Amino acid sequence: KISDKVINRLTLYHCILDDYINNNIEFIASNQIASLLNIDDSQVRKDISILNNSGKCRVGYIVKELKKSIEMTLGFSKTKKAFIVGAGNLGMALAKYDNFTSYGLNIVALFDNDTKKIGNTVNNKLILDINKLPNLSRKTGVDIAILTVPRTYAQSTADFLVKSDIKYIWNFAPVVLSVPKDVQVWNENLMGNFLQFTYKI
Amino acid sequence: KISDKVINRLTLYHCILDDYINNNIEFIASNQIASLLNIDDSQVRKDISILNNSGKCRVGYIVKELKKSIEMTLGFSKTKKAFIVGAGNLGMALAKYDNFTSYGLNIVALFDNDTKKIGNTVNNKLILDINKLPNLSRKTGVDIAILTVPRTYAQSTADFLVKSDIKYIWNFAPVVLSVPKDVQVWNENLMGNFLQFTYKI
Numbered sequence: 352k353i354s355d356k357v358i359n360r361l362t363l364y365h366c367i368l369d370d371y372i373n374n375n376i377e378f379i380a381s382n383q384i385a386s387l388l389n390i391d392d393s394q395v396r397k398d399i400s401i402l403n404n405s406g407k408c409r410v411g412y413i414v415k416e417l418k419k420s421i422e423m424t425l426g427f428s429k430t431k432k433a434f435i436v437g438a439g440n441l442g443m444a445l446a447k448y449d450n451f452t453s454y455g456l457n458i459v460a461l462f463d464n465d466t467k468k469i470g471n472t473v474n475n476k477l478i479l480d481i482n483k484l485p486n487l488s489r490k491t492g493v494d495i496a497i498l499t500v501p502r503t504y505a506q507s508t509a510d511f512l513v514k515s516d517i518k519y520i521w522n523f524a525p526v527v528l529s530v531p532k533d534v535q536v537w538n539e540n541l542m543g544n545f546l547q548f549t550y551k552i
Numbered sequence: 553k554i555s556d557k558v559i560n561r562l563t564l565y566h567c568i569l570d571d572y573i574n575n576n577i578e579f580i581a582s583n584q585i586a587s588l589l590n591i592d593d594s595q596v597r598k599d600i601s602i603l604n605n606s607g608k609c610r611v612g613y614i615v616k617e618l619k620k621s622i623e624m625t626l627g628f629s630k631t632k633k634a635f636i637v638g639a640g641n642l643g644m645a646l647a648k649y650d651n652f653t654s655y656g657l658n659i660v661a662l663f664d665n666d667t668k669k670i671g672n673t674v675n676n677k678l679i680l681d682i683n684k685l686p687n688l689s690r691k692t693g694v695d696i697a698i699l700t701v702p703r704t705y706a707q708s709t710a711d712f713l714v715k716s717d718i719k720y721i722w723n724f725a726p727v728v729l730s731v732p733k734d735v736q737v738w739n740e741n742l743m744g745n746f747l748q749f750t751y752k753i
């Protein structure tokens with residue numbers, strides 16, 4: 352199993368490799384990655400060594416092979432279908448973001464309880480009545496929900512999702528959700544990240 | 553200095569305490585926090601012990617005091633003024649989010665290069681021409697930029713920000729920016745977080 356910190360770094364390496372490909376550069380050395388991220392060269396080499404095939408050659412790593420290898424290891428090609436629950440400012444921004452599909456995230460539909468929003472489409476995805484979620488989740492096998500409802504409704508909506516056979520919740524609301532042991536929650540703590548950044552200022 | 557991991561956990565404890573206050577509960581025990589986050593009770597007590605005043609009493613911690621102490625330690629009351637650069641889907645969602653001010657983040661204005669957007673306001677904040685940023689940054693002393701432009705323009709926009717005396721960039725674009733040593737970048741790696749979550753699925 353790869354640790355969270357290494358997955359985070361591999362994704363950043365992937366961004367760098369993407370840029371190199373856009374600029375038609377074929378090879379990259381580990382110290383070029385290290386200096387861009389302000390980390391140790393030995394750390395980069397250690398991270399790359401866990402990949403099944405790093406594309407290593409005499410002059411460094413072959414960019415396309417290293418990128419492919421990161422994608423295989425992190426499961427980019429494994430499609431993960433998800434619902435967005437809460438078609439507000441953040442939910443809509445996430446729904447309009449096409450880059451998610453290249454990482455394997457496929458947003459199937461959005462759900463809301465606001466009748467003014469239900470029935471609209473965003474980026475070819477329908478906004479449906481939240482009460483239709485249990486049926487659709489069972490019919491499509493979607494078990495990941497991206498939770499972007501206001502904090503006041505986060506826990507009650509999570510309870511509803513759990514009853515609808517949702518097993519994974521990517522939670523953007525600033526609330527620590529209480530869920531059964533067989534449900535996994537990932538708290539996207541945007542403010543926590545900002546405070547980590549500004550704490551040092 | 554407090555590590556990133558501890559700051560992240562303290563912010564989640566703060567969310568839990570906020571909920572307790574909304575439900576008029578006066579005391580909390582460390583094991584209640586631990587079980588909500590699925591972590592060790594000893595970890596919670598260790599984190600709290602670094603605060604200047606934990607509000608510890610016979611029956612656990614006084615919720616209001618513990619919350620205040622986390623806010624003091626993480627600098628919630630220290631106002632951090634920032635510009636949003638790129639008034640697109642994500643930039644607008646961040647600009648409309650009022651909860652940022654309770655963490656000390658004050659978004660002063662947005663900047664864009666799209667003439668259709670320049671001159672509009674969102675959540676009482678003006679969308680200005682990006683070329684006005686250097687002047688405004690010097691006049692207001694704002695040195696934090698939240699970068700939400702498309703990946704293709706991220707590096708060139710970062711170069712422009714550095715020339716405009718911006719010292720801190722909260723970067724949402726999936727690009728590793730190359731900046732001088734005296735400029736600090738925090739990569740908000742949303743996809744990296746999602747992959748950490750789904751990698752284990």
Ligand SMILES: NC(=O)c1ccc[n+]([C@@H]2O[C@H](COP(=O)([O-])OP(=O)(O)OC[C@H]3O[C@@H](n4cnc5c(N)ncnc54)[C@H](O)[C@@H]3O)[C@@H](O)[C@H]2O)c1
Binds near residue numbers: 498508542645646
């Ligand atoms: N906008 C941001 O930049 C930002 C940043 C950090 C965290 N967050 C968090 O993300 C969440 C969403 O924020 P936002 O700015 O998009 O809020 P928003 O108010 O714009 O959107 C919330 C949406 O949820 C819908 N909704 C409410 N109750 C519902 C229910 N029971 N079932 C289904 N839909 C329901 C509303 O109708 C609305 O469309 C909030 O919890 C917020 O704290 C937002």
Ligand SMILES: NC(=O)c1ccc[n+]([C@@H]2O[C@H](COP(=O)([O-])OP(=O)(O)OC[C@H]3O[C@@H](n4cnc5c(N)ncnc54)[C@H](O)[C@@H]3O)[C@@H](O)[C@H]2O)c1
Binds near residue numbers: 643663705724
């Ligand atoms: N939307 C999401 O959910 C999401 C998620 C993860 C990452 N991101 C990243 O965040 C960034 C913004 O995404 P988005 O969905 O808001 O894109 P968007 O296209 O909706 O918005 C981009 C905005 O930047 C402006 N812009 C372009 N060049 C500029 C320049 N040189 N100076 C100032 N403004 C400029 C555009 O006019 C537009 O308003 C992208 O890099 C994207 O990869 C977005």
